[in-house]
Amino acid sequence: MTKIGVLTFHKSINYGSVLQTWALCKALKNYETYVIDYEPDKYKQLYGTFSLKNGFKYNLNRLFNILAIKNQINKFAEFRDNHLNCTTKYSSANMNEEILNSFDVIITGSDQIWNVHAEDADNIFFLPYRIKGKKIAYACSVNNTNFLEPRCNDELKKFILDYDFISIREKSGASKVKSFIDDKKNIYTMLDPTLLNTKEVYEEITNDRIIKEPYIFLYNVWSGFTAIEAAKIISGITGLPVYTAMMDSRIKQILKIEKEGIKVETKHTSPEDFLSLIKYSDMVITESFHGTAFSLIFEKQFVCINSKNSYGKLKNDERIINILNIVNLEDRYITIEDIHDFDFTKSIDYLTVTNKRMKKAEYCRSILLDAIEGQVKS
Numbered sequence: 001m002t003k004i005g006v007l008t009f010h011k012s013i014n015y016g017s018v019l020q021t022w023a024l025c026k027a028l029k030n031y032e033t034y035v036i037d038y039e040p041d042k043y044k045q046l047y048g049t050f051s052l053k054n055g056f057k058y059n060l061n062r063l064f065n066i067l068a069i070k071n072q073i074n075k076f077a078e079f080r081d082n083h084l085n086c087t088t089k090y091s092s093a094n095m096n097e098e099i100l101n102s103f104d105v106i107i108t109g110s111d112q113i114w115n116v117h118a119e120d121a122d123n124i125f126f127l128p129y130r131i132k133g134k135k136i137a138y139a140c141s142v143n144n145t146n147f148l149e150p151r152c153n154d155e156l157k158k159f160i161l162d163y164d165f166i167s168i169r170e171k172s173g174a175s176k177v178k179s180f181i182d183d184k185k186n187i188y189t190m191l192d193p194t195l196l197n198t199k200e201v202y203e204e205i206t207n208d209r210i211i212k213e214p215y216i217f218l219y220n221v222w223s224g225f226t227a228i229e230a231a232k233i234i235s236g237i238t239g240l241p242v243y244t245a246m247m248d249s250r251i252k253q254i255l256k257i258e259k260e261g262i263k264v265e266t267k268h269t270s271p272e273d274f275l276s277l278i279k280y281s282d283m284v285i286t287e288s289f290h291g292t293a294f295s296l297i298f299e300k301q302f303v304c305i306n307s308k309n310s311y312g313k314l315k316n317d318e319r320i321i322n323i324l325n326i327v328n329l330e331d332r333y334i335t336i337e338d339i340h341d342f343d344f345t346k347s348i349d350y351l352t353v354t355n356k357r358m359k360k361a362e363y364c365r366s367i368l369l370d371a372i373e374g375q376v377k378s
Helices: 015-027 043-047 056-063 066-083 154-161 171-180 225-238 251-259 271-279 289-297 318-326 336-341 350-372
Strands: 003-007 032-038 086-090 105-108 134-140 165-168 216-219 242-245 263-265 283-286 302-305
Touching (some): 003 015, 015 032, 015 066, 015 271, 015 289, 066 271, 134 350, 154 171, 165 350, 171 318, 216 225, 225 242, 225 283, 242 271, 271 289, 289 302, 289 350, 318 350
Parallel strands (some): 003 105, 032 086, 134 165, 216 283, 242 263, 283 302
16 A cells, blocks of 8 residues: 655644644545654744743743643644654654655645745755655645745755645645746646545534534634734624634733633634534634635635735735635625625525535545556646
């Protein structure tokens, strides 16, 4: 049986990252599939309980929420132990060709592993090794990378050109990669792994209902206050309370959010809980790609908030725009100024939306399996 190693952002404390890893492995269930347990050096600073590099105030702010932080870290670890078939742990110091040569195929992706602006960006995810097996990039996201960045040099181009099959999550990203490698390979556009599965598949790992009353679920990864303000307004329009999952674990930030009338869930913070919070919600408000993806998967009423960056310009997240275009729900990507004109009673035709998504999913799975078997190449 073909032995596959998946190399992706599975170790981050981020719901989308771990669930897309699980979803990709689910799509590869007919193979001997392992998640290569690689942890970039940056992770200790990004996801550790404390970090000296982040400064005294940051650590003090987290100290008052230490039990919830440790609980969440432990729950993510339990999810990986229970649901991901991980290898021995590796770091940048001991990752090498010999490890990768134990697999017939190495798949990098999905998530933002090719976004050189990501804090956990790492050349390891471009497979800078000569290996015996196939190199496949599945739905890697480059997000706002334009390949003019200093680290996007001839060496990086050489790494990408060594892949047997390359697919990117967004059309714009595929165009960027194709241009960067001088049109020397065909670049496919593929769905994020989470979108390859039906809601019934996710219900296998979804926890029981957590919040008993009707509610809005706000999934706002970076706790930006545009989405929080939008949630307050929509709560006033609909009469529904707003709950959110703990992502920013600094107690000061949590208290700010709660001051706005939004309830922060600090106990039920596992990936399985996240799925429950979406599944049983009456509406989802999000700024996140994976918040959008799981709204579609669980067929929820939802809106994506298009907030502004530090320069006052709309972010126009290419990842969100791409998936909404596929299912013809572009009108669900709104600004805070659009809220009062938006019809929250208008339902989504999920018979049509889910059929479109699953048709695309069937195509993506077919191409991926053909790439593994060597029947399609870039």
